[in-house]
Amino acid sequence: MTTLTVNGIETTLDVPPRTHLADALRETLGLTGTHLGCEHGVCGACTVELDGSPARACIAFAAACAGAVVRTIEGFEYDSVMAELRAAFTAHHALQCGYCTPGMLITARDIVLRIPGADEARVRRELAGNLCRCTGYQGIVDAILAVLAARRG
Amino acid sequence: MKAAAFDLVRPRTVADALAALADGARPLAGGQSLGPMLNFRLATPERLADIRTLAALRAHAETDDTITWGAAVTHAEVEDGRVPDPTGGTLRAIAGHIAYRAVRNRGTVGGSLAHADPAADWISALTALGGSVRIAGPEGEREEALTGWMSGAFATQLAEGELLLSVTIPRPRPGARLAYRKLCRKEGEFAMAIAAVLDDPARAIRRVVVGATDGAPIIAEGADAGPRAHAAIDAWPGEAWKARLLHVSLDRALGDIAA
Ligand SMILES: Cc1cc2nc3c(=O)[nH]c(=O)nc-3n(C[C@H](O)[C@H](O)[C@H](O)COP(=O)(O)OP(=O)(O)OC[C@H]3O[C@@H](n4cnc5c(N)ncnc54)[C@H](O)[C@@H]3O)c2cc1C
Ligand code: FES
Ligand code: FES
Numbered sequence: 488m489t490t491l492t493v494n495g496i497e498t499t500l501d502v503p504p505r506t507h508l509a510d511a512l513r514e515t516l517g518l519t520g521t522h523l524g525c526e527h528g529v530c531g532a533c534t535v536e537l538d539g540s541p542a543r544a545c546i547a548f549a550a551a552c553a554g555a556v557v558r559t560i561e562g563f564e565y566d567s568v569m570a571e572l573r574a575a576f577t578a579h580h581a582l583q584c585g586y587c588t589p590g591m592l593i594t595a596r597d598i599v600l601r602i603p604g605a606d607e608a609r610v611r612r613e614l615a616g617n618l619c620r621c622t623g624y625q626g627i628v629d630a631i632l633a634v635l636a637a638r639r640g
Numbered sequence: 641m642k643a644a645a646f647d648l649v650r651p652r653t654v655a656d657a658l659a660a661l662a663d664g665a666r667p668l669a670g671g672q673s674l675g676p677m678l679n680f681r682l683a684t685p686e687r688l689a690d691i692r693t694l695a696a697l698r699a700h701a702e703t704d705d706t707i708t709w710g711a712a713v714t715h716a717e718v719e720d721g722r723v724p725d726p727t728g729g730t731l732r733a734i735a736g737h738i739a740y741r742a743v744r745n746r747g748t749v750g751g752s753l754a755h756a757d758p759a760a761d762w763i764s765a766l767t768a769l770g771g772s773v774r775i776a777g778p779e780g781e782r783e784e785a786l787t788g789w790m791s792g793a794f795a796t797q798l799a800e801g802e803l804l805l806s807v808t809i810p811r812p813r814p815g816a817r818l819a820y821r822k823l824c825r826k827e828g829e830f831a832m833a834i835a836a837v838l839d840d841p842a843r844a845i846r847r848v849v850v851g852a853t854d855g856a857p858i859i860a861e862g863a864d865a866g867p868r869a870h871a872a873i874d875a876w877p878g879e880a881w882k883a884r885l886l887h888v889s890l891d892r893a894l895g896d897i898a899a
Contacts, residue, residue, distance in 0.1 A: 504648035504688070507679070526641065527676035534742050540716070541742040546675025550648045551668065551690045597741065615827035616740020 489553045493518070494562030502549050509533040509544035512559055520560035520589045524618070531617030534590035535559050541597045560589035568596050571637065575630035583621035591617050595631045605635055643678035647687040654696050654776060654803065660689035661801045662778060667691050669712055669751035672743050697750065697805065700724065708808045711750020719744060726811040727769070730818045734765050740828045750804045753789070756796045759830040762807075763790065764851030765820055767859065768836035771809045777802035790856040813842035819896035821889040833885035835893035837866070848894075850886050854878055858886075866894045 489500045493516060502511050507526075512518045512535070524530035526545045533544040536558035563569035572595050575581070582588045591614075598605055598613045605613065610631050611624070619627065649665060651657040661667065665687040668674055677683040691697060697712035700723040707726045709718070717723050718735035725731045738744055738752075738761050752762045753773060767786040775782050777799060784797045786807075791797070798804060812818065816839060823833040834851030848865040850858035850873060858876070860869040873886045 503645060505643040505645050505678075507643070507675070510642070526679050528672060528739075528743055531740070531742065537745070540745040542745050543672075543675075543742050546671050546679065547746065548643075548648065548668075548671065548675070551650075551671065551692070553650070594742065612827050613741060616742055 489550045491549075491552050491554060492556045494558055500549055504548055504550040506549050507545050508535070508537075508547045508549045508552055508557070511549035512544060512557070518559050518561050522586055522589055524586070529616075529618070530587075531590040531594065532587055534593045534617065536562075536593055541593055560592060563592070563596070566596070568599055568634075571634045572596060572599070572630065575633045576627070579626045579630040579633065581622060581626040581630040587617060587619040587621075591619065591627055595627070595634075598631060599634055599638065603635065603638065605631075607632060610635075641679050641681060644681055644684045646678070646685055648690060649687065650690045651694070654694060654805070657689055657691050657694060657803055658776060658778065658801070660687070661803060663687070665689040667754070667803060669748040669754075670714065670746035672739070672747035673751060673755045673757070691803065692746075692748070699806075704811075706808050706810055708806050709749055710806050711753075711804045712748045713750075715739070715744035715747050715749070715752075716741065718749065726809050727818045730820060731765065734761055734820055734822075737761070737822060737828065743828075749807060753786075753807060754796065754798055754804050756790050756794050757830065758790070758793050758854055758857070759832075759834070759852040761822065761831070761834070761851075764834045764836045764849045764857055765818070766807060766809060767857060768818060768820075768838045768847050768849040769809050769812070770838070770845070770847065771807050773807050774805040775802050776805050781805070783808075787859055792855050812838065812840045815842055816840035816845075817897055819893040821893040821896070823885050823889050832882070833889040835869075835886070835889040837890075837893045837897050839897045848890070850890055853886065854882075866890070 512521045522532040524532035528543045528546045535544045594617050649660050666685040668688040668690045697710040699710045701708045707724045715735045715738045752760050771786045819837045821835045822831040831852040836849040838847045846865045848860045848869040858872045
């Protein structure tokens, strides 16, 4: 049994050690907002917040996350930075199919909070670990830059 | 793909971890190399010992001449300056270009040194600085210089049942410089070529490390270390295009030192 906090709720999971965190979230808890692409750390679709920082849920094993605090895209519904990012993603056409979007948003929120002075080159560098096969990235970069600019006032 | 079944133990102390390793467990640190290997079933260990949060491996320390990072210090902690950087910023910058932030938040320096991917960044950078690692095993603790650490791709002096505890880096003296060049096509990728050059005139040290050679790095020391490393690349058995990239990265790093 593994006990961890998921989106503010203490949760006990009965999964074998080989189950990675993304499968535990999706299959056991029904939190399907966390997506899976490559399952080896490259694509970023599975990015969640783990103990306050973005992490790959496909190469973290749920049993090794005992005691951890996990936030998935579902857990950001009432987060004010995420609300700004959602609006900006809509305004700047930063998604098409939406497959990459949960991971993109969690990475984007980290950029906004950790690097408030980021310029376009830095935003692109920070996004290098999140692949999008639809948008060509320009809309995503524009959306993040818009939120950064608005927060700088 | 999904990992094959394994057992997971979470030791609380180094002694417990060593007991788990003696019992056949393999260390799991950040899981940023082992996780993909498990998912691909390139690794099918029966048991893993999660050492990521062991207090002894999370610590860092400083003396007048050295800094020491525990094996479980993460790339992101180095990037953010949450542990001391004896080069005044070069190691922070190197950390910031390892993989992606989500990977850096979990991946550890010790895991990278133990994994010993020839294209990994810490192996080359910390070898150039003259680093050494502290290892605990059934027979007690010992120290190994990084210059002799790798015996080939993914092969090190670490024996089965041993745990990497920490890495110690001698402080370069004032006036010293570390140049580091990593060639890759995309931000955060593993390098296609690496050159690290330490120039420390006050200690009369010039050390050149050429990494991403598909095996142990090329290491040359002394005033003519640059030309000798170039000659070693010429003699290197790998593909010509790759040798060319090694030459280019070395030229650039030597240029940074000369500039
Ligand atoms: C998408 C992606 C991109 C990457 N790009 C780069 C890059 O550009 N440059 C780079 O250098 N690295 C890169 N990496 C690798 C990353 O740096 C890993 O974090 C690192 O190689 C392994 O550290 P870890 O803590 O995750 O170790 P783990 O994956 O947990 O372990 C790796 C190996 O080391 C052993 N081990 C771990 N800790 C110890 C210890 N204390 N004592 C003994 N054995 C131990 C394990 O048993 C295992 O065999 C990348 C990884 C990913 C997923
Ligand atoms: S599914 Fe985790 S990084 Fe691709
Ligand atoms: S919107 Fe389709 S992958 Fe990014």
